[in-house]
Amino acid sequence: MSGNQSTKRLWRDVRVFDGHDTLPEPMAVIVEGERIARLVPMRKFDASRATDCEEMARGGVMTPGLVDCHTHLVFGGSRADEFESRLEGVSYEEIARQGGGILSTVRATREASEEALFDAALSRLQALMNDGVTTVEIKSGYGLTVEDELKMLRVARRLGDALPVRVVTTLLGAHALPPEFKNDSDGYIDLVCHEMIPAAAAQGLADAVDVFCEKIAFSVAQCERVFEAAEAHGLPIKAHVEQLSNLGGTAMAARHGALSADHIEYLDEAGVAALHEAGSVAVLLPGAFHTLGETKQPPIATLREAGVPMALATDANPGSSPLFMPTLMLNLGCVLFRLTPREALAGMTAHGARALGRPELGRIQEGAPADLCLWNIDTAAELAYAVQPGRLRQRIFNGRLEGGISHEH
Ligand SMILES: N=CN[C@@H](CCC(=O)O)C(=O)O
């Protein structure tokens, strides 16, 4: 919008969580165009010098727009039947070995048209946005052919074009072994390395490359081959690692400079040290932990002591985390993993952004893109404390008020 560039917008008397901490006193926040222009303590704020600003709101808690750095939002079908089997005692791994789980979503996703995938993902994404998300990562991984993986990535890109949200795409070709390669997992990794990654890179469809390193998926050596191919195409890497067992995938990913290691319930001290050394982010996914009834907790205290940044994400997907509510994850991160509310919120703002290689996002600081949420609460901790939809008062994307209570109409 042309008028947007010169518009100055003012929020007064807000408590600001800046991506790491709550600032010690109430603030005035001024946004100019697409960026945060000034942050002024109210005690020093001179309203007579802000007459060129449109006042947007007074009071409330302002946080960066939430960053959901790990989702599988684009998929076909449902796994409600698998949910019931798990309640009857069949494990996630057992279901996968029987050809269900991820592969059941692969069948439904291959059958679905691009339009149908788009429409289904649109409403899921809107649910995340209504709960404060302004940046979301979306993975492929339910296509497992070159064409079907590209189809998923195209849908993800189109979602970002259609809605006021930043979409970061990740190619997850090495998510599961498709039935066509049943006894030839190395052959499938060849396809990922020699065809999928080059095609996604050439078409600008992937911002990063991910793998599932697990007994029911791919070995450390196979995942390393995928990372080498990603590097050859200039794409950053991330990894699903140590979710169900400790294979050592995290240390290998860290050696390759991974942006993040995700799940990491079974991560050991050496793995934590490797993350620290590489400057990688630990992405915690309490939705999957909760849904699968896991008992092995990620090594939060060791990560905290080592100073490894911890991000928190929904892992929104049809199987292990059919949970499309980021503020619920703040609560689960605290209750299940003993994060502090401050850590949980930093995990879904500044650290989530870092896990995507976008450290300029997820922060409230002068010069940063103005992706902001204004909440009807008194302290930032309340976001993690209560699970209560409807608290988002305003959602500002790239300097523009989107949804919520609009002062423009
Ligand atoms: N762990 C592997 N991949 C997904 C689950 C995908 C699925 O079950 O459909 C995850 O992050 O939990």
Ligand SMILES: [Zn+2]
């Ligand atoms: Zn995942």
